[in-house]
Amino acid sequence: MSDEFLKIVSKEYNVKILWDEYRKVLEEFRRREEKAREIRRKHADWDFINKQPEPIRSALKILVETGDIKLASMISGLKVGIIDEYRRKAKIPYTII
């Protein structure tokens, strides 16, 4: 999915997107997320994560790599609240970027 989709959706809803600001936000986000990923990888209890059954193990790995609990929830089929409980047990920090 490219940003074409955002163009189509914003047109459909007649909503103005500030594209220069959007590109700035994207660039900032990519840079910050890279650092946040390193923090999550460093703090995570990998022994705990690797001992978990599926789909919990994969959900936690997605969370470490992306920081996106919603994505982990969608792919694993587990509720956000359940993944968050395991996130704490796995010592994966909640990174605010």
Next chain:
Amino acid sequence: MSAVVDACFFINWSQFKQRDEIFKLFRTLIIPEIVLDEIRSSIARSYLYLLAYQRRVSIAPRVGVVDREALKLFTLINSSSTLPRIDEPESYGLALALMLRLPFLTDNAAPRLATRYIKYLREAKVYDSLIVLKMLYKGKELITKVKEYSDETGVIFSEERLQEEGIK
């Protein structure tokens, strides 16, 4: 003034020892009914019961007019291929806050970032826990409280986020 609260913010904030200080800023916290199911941790649940008993929390029922706005926000924000996603309860909370002209408290970056590039959201007040801490504390006390908050909740603020708020 009240504030609409999302699950991630409430769960994180409930672990902070000085959690009740938030009521210096907001008289009540409004939690959308759709968000309740996301609040599963025992600490957060206990805090929710306590606040309900103290009448410091109100539960907003799910209504069609907010749902329609929430669907629009959900679709718009999730149309970006790179930026973090927003889920249904969160988009409902953002829509409700927008309609009531109240702050929306969330630790998910998606709604806060969206206020920068979606023009009609520029008026929305979206606060994460760092902004709330900054509203509560000043100077050296703020630095101390940010550290305590991180230690007690497991939330780590990025260097850039701290710089943005003038804390580093």
